Amino acid sequence: MQVKLLLTKTIRPLIFVAVLFGVTFLLDSCMQFRMSKSEIDHYFENKNPKAVLKNYYVGKRKQTYLINGDSLKPLVIFVHGSPGSLSAFIDFLADTTLLKSVRMISVDRPGFGGANFGYAEPSLKKQSALLKPVLLAHKNNQPVVLVGHSLGGPLLAQMALDYPELIDGLIMVAPSIAPELEPKEWFRAPLVTPFLKWMLPRSIRASNDEIYKLKPQLEALLPHWKEIRTPVVVIQGGKDSLVHPDNAAFARRMLVNTTVEVVFVEGMDHFVPWSNPELIREAVLKMSNR
Numbered sequence: 001m002q003v004k005l006l007l008t009k010t011i012r013p014l015i016f017v018a019v020l021f022g023v024t025f026l027l028d029s030c031m032q033f034r035m036s037k038s039e040i041d042h043y044f045e046n047k048n049p050k051a052v053l054k055n056y057y058v059g060k061r062k063q064t065y066l067i068n069g070d071s072l073k074p075l076v077i078f079v080h081g082s083p084g085s086l087s088a089f090i091d092f093l094a095d096t097t098l099l100k101s102v103r104m105i106s107v108d109r110p111g112f113g114g115a116n117f118g119y120a121e122p123s124l125k126k127q128s129a130l131l132k133p134v135l136l137a138h139k140n141n142q143p144v145v146l147v148g149h150s151l152g153g154p155l156l157a158q159m160a161l162d163y164p165e166l167i168d169g170l171i172m173v174a175p176s177i178a179p180e181l182e183p184k185e186w187f188r189a190p191l192v193t194p195f196l197k198w199m200l201p202r203s204i205r206a207s208n209d210e211i212y213k214l215k216p217q218l219e220a221l222l223p224h225w226k227e228i229r230t231p232v233v234v235i236q237g238g239k240d241s242l243v244h245p246d247n248a249a250f251a252r253r254m255l256v257n258t259t260v261e262v263v264f265v266e267g268m269d270h271f272v273p274w275s276n277p278e279l280i281r282e283a284v285l286k287m288s289n290r
Contacts (some may be wrong), residue, residue, distance in 0.1 A: 056137075069102060087106075124221075143169070143288060148173065157172075158221070
């Protein structure tokens with residue numbers, strides 16, 4: 001009887017741990033927000049031209065991006081939100097209307113897609129530096145327009161401050177840029193603690209790590225918005241439940257030394273690249289033709 005009780009006490013925790021790891025593995029598999037190389041190849045199988053998946057290293061950091069189009073045309077670089085990956089903009093890279101006018105790149109931000117998946121780089125300044133090689137490699141004396149969705153928005157601002165000579169236009173889509181409008185999410189602090197952090201799916205872990213540290217960086221950017229002289233378009237929905245719609249007004253208020261066009265759609269939500277891609281397409285064509 002004592003042996004049986006001892007076995008029960010030993011086996012139950014092991015079963016609990018096994019189930020916990022099983023659930024974690026299952027969630028991780030289902031919540032990656034990325035496409036594999038074979039899935040990307042299959043997507044472009046019957047399309048012409050076909051996008052090419054490339055990578056490079058900055059120190060030990062691997063960075064990945066997808067590129068398509070004529071190198072003699074203006075360059076448009078898409079930057080996804082959190083979580084996400086370069087596949088968030090894959091439909092744009094196959095858009096034949098856009099390909100007639102621009103060359104396009106969609107990047108994996110650090111910690112997402114093929115770029116050290118699960119290991120975020122919360123610093124906007126360091127993310128900016130990690131993406132600089134893409135600008136240098138493909139600018140080719142052509143105008144460069146950056147398109148950033150959600151958390152990609154403040155990264156665009158950081159890159160415009162860091163490399164003004166390399167960037168000719170910004171399109172911010174539902175950008176999370178106003179520190180006072182950042183949601184108060186009590187759960188993010190516990191989720192960066194070691195035990196809970198490693199229980200999360202890798203995409204969610206990377207996302208939480210960078211969102212948790214975003215607000216103080218947005219506060220640090222406040223005195224520098226006036227230094228941005230690159231033309232800006234802001235696309236924002238009035239029914240965005242993830243990024244406060246007043247972020248658009250913040251952009252107009254802070255960008256005092258450049259032109260700012262706000263495209264505000266009252267009934268639109270946060271997921272503009274999928275629900276209203278035509279707004280991004282129109283902004284890209286307009287900005288690249290300036």
